[in-house]
Amino acid sequence: MARESAAARRSRAARIVERLARAYPAARCALHYETPFQLLVATVLSAQCTDKKVNEVTPALFRRFPSPRALAEAAPAEVEALVQPTGFFRQKAKSLQAMARDLVERFGGEVPARLDALVTLSGVGRKTANVVLGNAFGIPGLTVDTHMKRVNQRLRLTRHDDPEKIERDLIELLPERDWTDYSNRVIHHGRVCCEARRPQCERCCLRSECPWPTRRGAGAGSVRGAGSRRTGRRARRDGAEAAR
């Protein structure tokens, strides 16, 4: 891809936002929840686990522990048993209870609607905090998960690997009002089209705005993901392009 000015990249980002909105007008956070606390719990459980599996587990968990206080005071073994299907269940149960204790002791049992406060909770990083802010509170947030990372790298809207740096790049490119919808739509797009191992470039709504198919050739549908190892001349060329 020829060198792209900041203004041209911003225009391209705006077209990408429009195309995603047309393709996935109803894309939402796939986790089921009714309150900010429930979304916080579900998001913690979604680490290294599918949203579908989390959604199978959370109804019973929310029924048994409807509030931060109930979760904080629960017997650890009971929490572990309920979250066991989501994997890493001992650590997740521990994180959930520590987070619930933080909410009770420092926030009166309420989930704070501020990024700087949310990230002080045990087990809550920027990704989880932005999911909660954007979806439960309607406060714009960019959620940089594995799909956001891969798709934005392929779209050349970032050249970074670090989620915070990717977030900063996107903040520069996208109006704040688009952050939450953009995150949900890109995550959905990463699941149904721009998959890690087999991006479906031939049928992609972003194809005309994406440098990846050109860079990888016509057979882009069978290539490995953006994070795959590259060797030799191609890696040096890609590295030089990415540094521009």
Ligand code: SF4
């Ligand atoms: S054109 Fe291919 S690489 Fe680019 S966003 Fe679409 S599926 Fe992903």
